[in-house]
Amino acid sequence: EGIAVFLRTNALATEASAALSRADLPVLKLHSNASLHDPGIRVGTMHRAKGLEFQAVAISAVEEGQVPHRRAVEEQTDPSDEEDALAQEQRLLYVAMTRARDELWLSWSGTPSRFLEGMADDA
Numbered sequence: 001e002g003i004a005v006f007l008r009t010n011a012l013a014t015e016a017s018a019a020l021s022r023a024d025l026p027v028l029k030l031h032s033n034a035s036l037h038d039p040g041i042r043v044g045t046m047h048r049a050k051g052l053e054f055q056a057v058a059i060s061a062v063e064e065g066q067v068p069h070r071r072a073v074e075e076q077t078d079p080s081d082e083e084d085a086l087a088q089e090q091r092l093l094y095v096a097m098t099r100a101r102d103e104l105w106l107s108w109s110g111t112p113s114r115f116l117e118g119m120a121d122d123a
Helices: 010-022 070-074 079-097
Strands: 003-007 027-029 041-045 054-059 100-106
Touching: 003 010, 010 027, 010 041, 054 079, 070 079, 079 100
Parallel strands: 003 041, 003 054, 027 041, 054 100
Antiparallel strands: none
16 A cells, blocks of 8 residues: 556556556556555556655656657647646656655666656766
8 A cells, every 4th residue: 555656648557557466466546536545556647646645656657758748748839838748747757756755666668758867866
């Protein structure tokens, strides 16, 4: 109950839930009807992270194309709108990261998100 896994999209959260279940780990998918009193590793989107707190948080797929999400940026036609979309995506990651009280784990495949640049140097 003290562990959460956050991802950028519902599809990725569904994949993560399935992988944890295949490993015989209890999973509680975070959605609007979820009871946080039920047992299991909490799995949900970064949007579901807001207002929650966990002992340990893992954020997976923190890579270009997912964070920032490709659609959020590509749909913008005005440069200032693109900047706003990038800032919103960066805030979303920040909110998910700050849900961890004691431990935070980030993972990616391929190119890490531009939002992670310099973080390893600061850690």
